[in-house]
Amino acid sequence: MPYTIPLKRPLDDTGLSHRQTAAQSTPSRAQIVADVARYHHPHFLQVEPGRYEGSVTYYFTAFTGRETEPEMPLTVYGDKSVTYEQRRELADQYEAARGAWSQARLRLEATPVLRKAAPLWEAWTTAQAALHQVFNEFRSTADGQWRAQLLRLTDAERAAKTAAEAWDKIAGQLAGLSAAQVRAAGEEHELELTDVAKEIGLDAQPWHINHTSEYDPTHVWHDTPVVAVLTLQIDQQRERLREVDHLAGDRELA
Template sequence: MPHTIPLKRPLDDAGLPTRQLTEPELPASVTAPEGDATPYHHPAFVRVEPGHFEGDLVYYFTGFTGRESEPAVLTAAYADETLTHAQVRELSRQYRSAGVLWSHARLYLLAVPLLHQAVPVWNEWTAARDELRMVFSEFWTTADSRWKAQLLRLTDAETAAKQAARKWDDIAVQLAKLADDQVHVAGYDNELPLSDVAQVAGLDIRGWDICHVDEYTPPFNRPTPLVYDLNSEIKQQRERLTEVASLAGDVAASA
């Protein structure tokens, strides 16, 4: 079955090169002759039809695997003076539509294997995070004579959590880059969320910590997103322990 892509709004002429059309001025009642745009159609193009709403167009394509080159109007089409401005504009719309479908296919092609690889990494992170929180919570029931041993357990849990957080951010940035590439080609109106890709692949990634790709290149040597959040949580835990130790020292000093 041919793949289709409806345009949500008519495209403007942004990006089309300006050139002086060679067609002579004709009376309004006479239509300028058109050249043959067929050689410049995308190889997967089938046809275009009006959509349900005025100004809408539905493009039909045979389909994309994501392994093709990114759709782009052939340079020769812009140099072909037998084509009218309307024909060149129509080619631009056709290739924009092809680009949307191609970007979706490419995201499925590249993201699905990476999503499967990310599952155990995410599980490792959540297990390390939960262990850290459990060890910290056990201070409420740890005898005074066991606090130093518990502190050692806490620092071990911090180290494991930091390693797991770094591993997660390493794979999350790859997923974020793929998502950003897809939007760069298709635009936000035709964004394909990673959660939708994962659902088709039989995965539930709700709750996964994947930020915008820009957040993985923070300024001033700031840690990557998950590591940053973890460091903040560890800081709060240590501040609480310091507060308790200070209070305990005050009580001992006054006794």
């Protein structure tokens, strides 16, 4: 099936915003098919007027994501028979091709990672809920059982920390794949990870995935995103316990 990438705004001298009616632009594009077809991307099928005035939609055969990144042939720039308008049209075509290719590559690379991520997100949310439950049980724990409950709390903290680290590790991989797609095609052709997940039957809307820079291992001065959330929760819980300990006149938690 053909793959279509609509340019969301008309095209100008830069190839991004040229203001002319679809009827006026069509002959020029037809001329390109006749004159410079040898420079078309191999997956190119056709171009048609787009939904909005002056915009166009490019159609390609389906990309797998395994192809090399679409780049306009350098010989186009040295071919004096190619007009400025034709060169601009070819540049737009290759921009659209990169968009289609980059989305196919993201689907190819992200799908297996998304499948691995699903149980890790569930493990994290389960561990976080268990931590909150253990902490809340202090409200009904007898004074003589607080040491045992503190042991259960530290066990829950460690389990949550392990789950948070595992999630952040795979979230960092997904963030990197998403960033690579945007770098290749631009934000105009961005494909959301939540959309890829939906296509394979996963609901990734609640997943906590930050910008790829938040997972940079060289930033040793801060925790990764979900670990940071957990650390804050643990600190707040422990501060609450110290407050109660102080009011009770004990020093067991000092």
